[in-house]
Amino acid sequence: MSPIASENTILIIDDSPDNLRVLSKTLSIHGYTVRCVTNAAMAFVSIQSVPPSLILLDIRMPEMNGYEVCQQLKQNPTMQDIPVIFLSALDDVKDIVKAFQVGGVDYIIKPFQTEEVLARIHNQLTIQKLKQQLSSQNQALLQEIDERKKTEQALCQEIQRRILIEASLQDAKNVAEAASYVKSEFLAQMSHELRTPLNIILGYTALLKGDEILSAEHCEYVTTIEDSAYRLLKLLNNTLSITHSKSTQLSLTLREFDLHLLLNSAIALWQPKALQKGIQVECQWVADIPQYIQADESKIRQILMNLLSNATHITEKGFILFKVGIEAQPSMTTNDSAYLVFELQCSGVKLTSDETEFLFFFSPETEANQKLFQELGLSFLMIRQLAQLMGGDAIFNNGSGQESVMKVYFSVKILDSSSSIVQFPAGSSHNPVLSVLDEGILTLDALQVVMSDDWLVQLHQAAVKGFDQKILNLLQKIPATHASLSKTLELWTRNFQFDQIVEITERLMQ
Template sequence: MDGLQPDPGKGDVLIVDDTPNNLHLLSSMLEELGYEVRCASSGAMALMAVSTEYPDLILLDISMPDMNGYEVCQHLKENQATQEIPVIFLSALSETIDKVKAFQLGGVDYITKPFQIEEVLARIENQLALRRMQIKLQQAEAEALRALEQEKELNRLKSEFVSMVSHDFRSPLTTIQGFAELLRCSGQVPDLETVNHYVDKIDVAVEHLLCLLDEILLLGSIEAGKLQYQPMTIDLKSFCQELIETLQVSTNSSHQICFTCTGNSTQAEMDTLLLQQIFTNLLSNAIKYSPTAGQINLNLECSEMLAIVQIRDQGIGIPLENQPHLFDAFYRCHNVGQIKGTGLGLAVVKRCVEAHQGYITVESQEGMGTTFTVTLPRYAQLSDHSLA
C-alpha cells in the first residue's frame, strides 16, 4: 500500500459481497483513501442501496445466494436511471465464459478472486476517471445542444422581428405620412375640425409606435439580462385601484372594470415597473378583445405568502390550439382578425411574472372569454438579480 495517499471526495463506491471479510477489507482500504463506501451483503440489499442513493461505482460479487451478481447487474442495466453506473465484477469464477457473460450484461471490468488490493484500487480509479470524463462529455454535449437551440430560437425571433417591424412599424408610419400629406397638400387651409381629426389620427399612430417600441426595448432588456429586478414595499390593493383608474382614463374605454380584494393584508415587496407591465398588458388585452362596454373582473387575493390576481373578460376567447404558444414572442392567435397587436405583450408579461419567481396560467374557450391567473410571492428574494 506504499505510495497510495488519501484523496477526500474521490467518489461513492457500493461494495456488494456476501463474504464479511471481503467487505471489511475492501471498505477499510477504500475509506482510508478517501472514498465514500457503502456495503451490501446480498443482491436485494444492493438494489435497495442503489435506489436510496446512486453510487459512482459498484464492486459486485457474482456468487451470492438468492440473487447472484449477474441478476443484480441485469436489474441495474434495465433501469434507465441506473444503467450508466459502472459495475466491476469480483468473482472466483475464472472461466472465459463467465467473463464474457459479465461484459455482455454491461459490466465494465472483471477482477478474479483472490485479488490484489492494489489492482482493485487501480481499476476503480480508472473506471471512475472514465466515468467523470463521460459525464463531462455528456454535459458538454447537452450545453452544445442548448446553445444550438438558443441560436435557432434567436434566428427565429430575428426573422419574426424583421417581419413584424416591416408590417407593424410601416402601418402607423404610413398613417402619419398620409395625414401629414393631407394637411400639407389640401390646396386650402383646412377647418379646425378637419385639422383636429387628422392630428388625432396621427396621435393614435404615434402612440401605437411608442407602445411597440417600449415593448421591444423591454423584452430585449429582459432577454439580454440587463433589466434589474428592484422590489420595493407597496400596497397591492392601492396599486391595482390606481392602475385601473389610469388605464380607463388613458384608453377612454367604455368597459367596466370590477375590482375585488380579499385578504387581511395587501402589503407586498415587488418591482412596480414589472408589476405595471403585467397588469397593464393583461387589462389592455381584456379591453381590446372584449365587446364594447363589456365587463372585466380583476380579483386580488392575498394569503400569508402569495398574491393571486385573476383577470377575467367576456371577449373572443383563445382557441385551444393557440394556447400552448400564447406566451411566445411575436405570436398572435388566428381569431384576432383586424384587431391590432404586436404579439409581444404576453411574452413581456410572462417574463415579468417569472422575474418575481411567480407563474401565470390561462383558461379560455373561444367565444366564451378568458381568465388569466397570476400567482406571485408577496415577498421578494433577499438578493437582487438581473432578468434573463
C-alpha cells in the same frame, strides 16, 4: 480421526521396510492416507504422479541420501511447497542444522515416540493448510485489486469523457449565450432607434389632430396613424423587456410601497379608455388586500398596465371585471408572504387552445394568431415572464359563458395586514379614481392642478422627442405633495414608455 488426518496423504521415504511398516500402520490408524517408497527414484515418480500433503524422509539411504532428495524437491517448482520432516538416528547438531538448511521443516530423531510423530505431523499440516489459505486469499486479493484497477481505469476514462463532453457543452453554451447577447443587444438598439421617429410621428399626429382646418376624413386618417404608432411603440417596449429577460438582464428591485396607490393610479389611466369604447368597467377588491407590501413596484405596475390595456383591446363590447385578491403560498410557513392575484374577466372573448398557447409561448403563427399579434403584440408573453420572475405565473382560460379569464399571480411580502382596505363590491358604481384625487395620485386633474400649462407643453415635447433626461429634469419641479405622480412619470421615463406621457399630456392640452 481429526479433520487434518482425513484430508491429507503422507509419503514415507525410508530404505528400511520395518520402519515403513511401523509408521504406515501407526499413521493409518490415526486416519492418514499413507504411501511408502524405499528409494529416491520411486519417491520422485510417486510425487510427480500425485503430490502428497507431507513427506517423512530418512537421511541415510543408498544411491541418494535424504539431504540430496530434499534439495531436488525444493528446486522443482511443482514440489517445493511440500513440507519435509526428516526421520534419522543422527542426533548431531550439524546434521539437524543441515536438514533445515536444505529445506526441511522439522527433524525427528530415531527412535521416536508415536505421539511426538503425530503431533509434529499435525502441526506441519496445519501450518501448510494455513499457508494455502493465505495464498488463496492473497490470490483473491490480487485479483480483486486487478479488477479494481480496471474499474478505476474505466472510471477515469469515463470521467475524462464526461469532462470533454461538459467542456464541449460549455463551449456550445458560451457560443449560444454570445449569440443570444448579440441578438438581444441588436433588438434593444433597434427598439431604441425606432422610438425616436415613432415619438416624432406621435407628436405631429397630435398637432394635426388639433388643427381645426382638417376635414373629418383626414382626422380619421390621422387617428389611424396615431393608433398604429402607439401600437408599434408598445410592441417595441415589450420587445425590449422580453430581450432583457432572455439575456438575464432582468432582476428584481424590492422596495416597500403602497399597493392601494398603485392600483388606483393604474385604474385611473385605464378606465377612461375602456369607457370610451362603451365597455362597462367593474373593480372588485377582496377585504384582506394589504395596503403596504414589499415587491418590485415597477414590474407589478408593468404587469398591471399591460393586463388592463390588453383587456380593453380584446373586448369589443360588454363588460370587463377586474378583481384583486390575495392567496396563501403553499410552500410558505410564515404569514408575511402571499400571492397577489390579478384577475380579469372580459365578455365576448373566446380563444382557442392554439391562440392561448400563442399568447404565452409565441407558437408558430396561424391566421388567427396573426390577428392576435396585431392586436396584442408580445404583451401576454411579457406579463408571464415578469410573473414567473417574481415566483408566480399567468393563466388564460375561457369562462363558463361568453367570456375569457386572465389570471396573474406572484409573490409579495405583506408589511401591514391590518391597514384599512378600500373595497369595491360587485355592481358598485363607485369610481376608484375619485377617491384618491386628494392623495396626489397620477390623474389628469392632478396634473392640471399642480403644474403650469408651459410645464405640460415642455413635458409633452420632451416625450414626443424621446428626451428622457429632459423629462427627468422637468419631473424635479413636481411638488413633494404629489410624490406618486412624480414617481409614476419617472418610472415610465426610465422604461422608455414615452407614449404614456404623450397620451396624458396630449389630452390635457386639448
